[in-house]
Amino acid sequence: MKSMRRLPDAELEVMQALWRCTPPASRMDVAAALTPDRPMAATTLLTVLTRLGEKGFLRTDKEGRRSLYTPLVSQADYLAAQSRTFLQKVCGGSLPAFAAALCDSGLTREELDQLRDLLERDAL
Template sequence: MKISSAESVVMEALWRRSPLTSEAIMAEVCAPQGWTEGTVKVLISRLLKKKAIGATPEGRRYLYSPLVSRQAYVGSESQGLLDRLFDGRLAPLVAHFSDSDKLSEQDVAELKALIEKIGK
């Protein structure tokens, strides 16, 4: 399932706290994004069609909840990036960041710790 960057903003709100009404979603995302109510309603509609979120009726409104976990989404997006740009391999991605001086000392330390943990 492909979730656009705009749709992912709505998903992040729902992953942080759900279920939420459309009004609560709007309160979380409209001001920071500069979006209108209509924009959020369109995004909710798209996510419903994709079955990324579900809607449960509550009185005269709906409560929205994610049907896709953040972990599954991040995994899919990460793998898609690796597949598109680095033939599905992680090492060339890290090498790219290393070659372009995008890795901080903290990044390098965290990567070393992760590699050591994986090696055990």
């Protein structure tokens, strides 16, 4: 898997909002999909969308005077790349160390059962 740069928090929030929208999405669509407790000024949102485009995370298409945004990176691909980077940097590439940290992180029995189910399903 190709390495993917980690997004700063504000950019990640905007990408998460864009992933919740039906593409292509307008700035207003993205603004509406942002979490209500963390609103973003329109000019700030436009700046972040521009940065994400420059970084190759989204495509901007003009439709008249408005811009429409389409993600070029899926949420699943971003999560997979960041998980691999985390595993390499923090756990030295050791999956057992990562799993042990997860188990010691205060996960509930239900979350551990879900994790076990995911691992068993993907092993088939």
